[in-house]
Amino acid sequence: MKVLGIVGYSGAGKTTLLCALLPLLCARGLRVAAIKATHHDVRWDQPGKDSWRLQEAGAEPVLLAGPKRWYLSRAAAPGDWAAQLATLQPVPDLVLSEGNTDWPVPRLLVHRAALGKPLRRFAGDQVLAVATDAAIETDLPCLDLNDPPSIARFLLTWYGE
Amino acid sequence: MKVLGIVGYSGAGKTTLLCALLPLLCARGLRVAAIKATHHDVRWDQPGKDSWRLQEAGAEPVLLAGPKRWYLSRAAAPGDWAAQLATLQPVPDLVLSEGNTDWPVPRLLVHRAALGKPLRRFAGDQVLAVATDAAIETDLPCLDLNDPPSIARFLLTWYGE
Numbered sequence: 001m002k003v004l005g006i007v008g009y010s011g012a013g014k015t016t017l018l019c020a021l022l023p024l025l026c027a028r029g030l031r032v033a034a035i036k037a038t039h040h041d042v043r044w045d046q047p048g049k050d051s052w053r054l055q056e057a058g059a060e061p062v063l064l065a066g067p068k069r070w071y072l073s074r075a076a077a078p079g080d081w082a083a084q085l086a087t088l089q090p091v092p093d094l095v096l097s098e099g100n101t102d103w104p105v106p107r108l109l110v111h112r113a114a115l116g117k118p119l120r121r122f123a124g125d126q127v128l129a130v131a132t133d134a135a136i137e138t139d140l141p142c143l144d145l146n147d148p149p150s151i152a153r154f155l156l157t158w159y160g161e
Numbered sequence: 162m163k164v165l166g167i168v169g170y171s172g173a174g175k176t177t178l179l180c181a182l183l184p185l186l187c188a189r190g191l192r193v194a195a196i197k198a199t200h201h202d203v204r205w206d207q208p209g210k211d212s213w214r215l216q217e218a219g220a221e222p223v224l225l226a227g228p229k230r231w232y233l234s235r236a237a238a239p240g241d242w243a244a245q246l247a248t249l250q251p252v253p254d255l256v257l258s259e260g261n262t263d264w265p266v267p268r269l270l271v272h273r274a275a276l277g278k279p280l281r282r283f284a285g286d287q288v289l290a291v292a293t294d295a296a297i298e299t300d301l302p303c304l305d306l307n308d309p310p311s312i313a314r315f316l317l318t319w320y321g322e
Binding site: 015018019020022023025026031032033034035036037038039040041050051053054055056057058059060061062063064065066067068069070071072073074075076078083084086087088089090092096100 | 176179180181183184187192193194195196197198199200201202211212214215216217218219220221222223224225226227228229230231232233234235236237239244245247248249250251253257261
């Protein structure tokens, strides 16, 4: 299981890029999971629903198993990136992790010129490449943000290494 | 990890009993998970939301990680009770599984007289006891459906065996 972070400023288009890459990577036979970090206190269910009642009563975790999809709700383990990865069942080939800038994994940096911000800096040398829609000054490999197939090819090469 | 099925006709009060038992069992130090089977095609998320978009794009599974809770959405593995149990992270001490009548696990049968139905029958001898609100003819141990603490004590004894 390889893990790649998709990082960049809010509004750079990380989710949109992910949604363009996923079908291209899946078409190559990869089972690709997505992890999305959010600062919102997301709720899975509505107060009064059975699954919500079970959670409120102390069940940990709660699994709601429908005929097409299963939904697991569990308490967060703050900062524990390994625990997030361990939660992934079935185990994928590749994990695309959006917004977890502090994870010790290789990253694809998404940059959009219209945001008017400088290239986001990260400690270490863990940035594989920049996906950008403008010519920028950087020593990093640059990929065309508007050409997801070329980015998918880059990632497949990296995955196969 | 022990697994107990909570079975009975719809309307017998399975979820209500579960919600009464959970705090009692948790107070004894057990980490108790709940699995609820549903015939509804539940949706975790709304069309247009990022996590929904990632799922529609082919990510499998999708983990939405908020500051308090994490939510995992994955494709169902029809009929695969072992796969449902393997999904439970963190691994609990006890799993209370509601409505999965076909699982090869011990069961607590919930019976409510007002439904006007005969005692539900199950193949094999895997029913531990009946939680009922009426005097019924049965060879099975009977527990008072309206006295969750007594049912919790019964389950703790069974758990410790």
